[in-house]
Amino acid sequence: MVVVDYELRKKVMDAHIHDALKYCYQCARCTDVCPVAKVTDQRYNPRPVIMNSFLGLNTFMGEKDNFSLWGCTICDTCDEVCPQKIELTEIFTVLKNMSIARGEGPDYYTTQASTIYDTGKAIPMQPAIERRRKDLGLPVIEPPDADEVKKLLNETKLNKILKK
Ligand code: SF4
Ligand code: SF4
Structure with missing residues (x-):
């Protein structure tokens, strides 16, 4: 059963500066240019992260070191090409902060922070x-x-x- 995470949805919507997230039409341009998606054969893929965070479907949290969230290197390439001017990396930062606050961040991050x-x-x-x-x-x-x-x-x- 899929559960809608309203806290996640609210945080993502509140953080998104230009309220453009709802205009994502899943064109996958972000996936096309993402270097991580390319080298991992789309094991990491920004498009579904955007779709699911907008819907509040928490498919990328709840487990430690979840690559479908932490695979992003925040290189900003997807931000440059999104036809709807969605600031994807803003959203990924919100999600990563939530993941850390829930104690689910990867060990390499927490070790470096320590x-x-x-x-x-x-x-x-x-x-x-x-x-x-x-x-x-x-x-x-x-x-x-x-x-x-x-x-x-x-x-x-x-x-x-x-x-x-
Ligand atoms: S490039 Fe922009 S509009 Fe297209 S799927 Fe990615 S986030 Fe959505
Ligand atoms: S910011 Fe993240 S999702 Fe966007 S292109 Fe770079 S690695 Fe891929």
Whole structure:
């Protein structure tokens, strides 16, 4: 049985700036140009994500690391070509935020976010890189103020989301 997720539908409709979502006529131009759809033989496909989010059919949440949602790399190519000027990537961002808030985000996202939370950097500096920079005469990179970064991220409630 298909259940309509009204919270999802409302969030998507509220977030869509130009109210154009309802004018999607499923032409599949977004799918045609999507590089991820191309290399995955449409295992990831933006067109049904748009259709189902408009209808409130939650077919891409409820499971961890759902590729039919997280496959999108937010390259914006589909936004460029949509004849109805639908901002698809805005909608995908809303859906991904909901997925994270429900504790269903992929581990590679939460691991990366935890690294930034703990160290203030996405990729901590490696001693080998530091040595190489020194050999090349490049300046020392000062570490970020991790406490300051943590304070800012706490304002976004990231710490609570990461615990899920
Ligand atoms: S390109 Fe635009 S109108 Fe066409 S299916 Fe995709 S979202 Fe809908
Ligand atoms: S933004 Fe996402 S859906 Fe759109 S073309 Fe890029 S990867 Fe595909």
